[in-house]
Amino acid sequence: MSVYIAHRLFAAHDRALAADLADRLAAQVGPDRVFLPFCDTDEEDLVAEVKGRRLFELDRERLGHLDAMVAILHGPSLDDGVCMEIGYAAASGVPVIVLTTDFQTYSLTEEGPRLEFPDPLLQAVAIRIVRVAKLGPPTLSSTPPQSRFPGFGARNAAQMSTALDATVDALLDLPDRAPHLVGSPAVIGAHVYVEASPYTAWGRDHLAKACVNAGHTVTVPQRFTASDPVAGALADLVAVCSAARLLADVSGPETPPGSALLIGAAAASGVRIAAFQSRPTFTHAHGREPNWRNLMVQYAAGAHLDNGDAVMSWLAG
Incomplete structure (x- = not known):
């Protein structure tokens, strides 16, 4: 199994979360079968005349040789690079699992169907959505904490740990590849x-x-x-x-x-x-x-x- 982990690159906590998932998955399928962008393209040390284009080429090359993708998405403002990668994988018949801890649901009208994401395309292409919206249970301690904040932090960390473990389980239990959606070669004059x-x-x-x-x-x-x-x-x-x-x-x-x-x-x-x-x-x-x-x-x-x-x-x- 070759797995691509798509995640927002531009904040340290998102990269750390993706690395935690990659490490847990690598323990099950082997580190060489997990691709983590930014980490595995070595952006900070990459030398290229046009670095952004080269990063795109490296990531697209991996997108063409996948067995599965995990996309990490949070909140109503979804990372456009991750969404592009989801579309590429879905159109290629690669099953996509989406991980989110967003506790909101969305609808296009006030009384409309509830959706996991603001745009129904995300829900339509995901073969599985791992959603852990509630905080973990309060931790019990024999000594009173000096501050209330570490306990709240621990509950959020427990929530993320549960979500990551559930995502690994979902990957290991994937069905056969999704339907291949790539159309016929484009015809001049078509729509x-x-x-x-x-x-x-x-x-x-x-x-x-x-x-x-x-x-x-x-x-x-x-x-x-x-x-x-x-x-x-x-x-x-x-x-x-x-x-x-x-x-x-x-x-x-x-x-x-x-x-x-x-x-x-x-x-x-x-x-x-x-x-x-x-x-x-x-x-x-x-x-x-x-x-x-x-x-x-x-x-x-x-x-x-x-x-x-x-x-x-x-x-x-």
């Missing part, structure tokens, strides 16, 4: 899937209108309007994998999670990808070129568009 951003002020259809005006057949998401959001999400995933092109608006504080997931699925399927972002923002990391999105999203997209003329040019190409 364009347009994924809007929920953060934009100009509405959800400005990119779709541009595609229609350019003479293309357009598919738009079903999951936000379907009575069954998870079924709609699966339909969206299949549509992207069989499209000729994906045009995704990646505007926002980070790429919206559904958009990032679909970019990963499109990348695995050989679909042409363009990322639209009218007002780019850049992130900076020591020794790495500035990125206008998470590097997994940035380098999966073949084109970065920032205005209507650029969109029309890409559609004509």
Whole structure:
């Protein structure tokens, strides 16, 4: 079993959590069968002319040779790089287990179906969601603590330990590989899937209108309007994998999670990808070129568009 652990890289506690999971899993399947990004790509000592692109290439190479993935996701703001990796794995038929300790559930309307994540795509592609939402039980001590905070910390640590053990058990009990969702090779003139951003002020259809005006057949998401959001999400995933092109608006504080997931699925399927972002923002990391999105999203997209003329040019190409 070869397992990829996808996790947010940009904070020490997330990296430590992923390392704890990797260590527990390695004890069961062997250390050479567990891939932990950042650790195993050795980013801090990696020498490359364009380091971000090289990291993307190394991670994508591993994504193409997997038996399973564990994705660690917390809270309503989901890491776009992790979501891209989930989409790549899911479209390739790799089973994905998602680990979360978020105690909230979500819905698209006040009385709508309860979902584990804000975008139903995450729930649709996960073969298993390991969710440990409650704190561990209070610890009993023979001596009164000097402060109430260590006890609260211990309860949270117990919660995480339970979640990690449950994730390892779920991996060891995986069924056969998931259905392979990669579509047929893209055909010139086939449809364009347009994924809007929920953060934009100009509405959800400005990119779709541009595609229609350019003479293309357009598919738009079903999951936000379907009575069954998870079924709609699966339909969206299949549509992207069989499209000729994906045009995704990646505007926002980070790429919206559904958009990032679909970019990963499109990348695995050989679909042409363009990322639209009218007002780019850049992130900076020591020794790495500035990125206008998470590097997994940035380098999966073949084109970065920032205005209507650029969109029309890409559609004509």
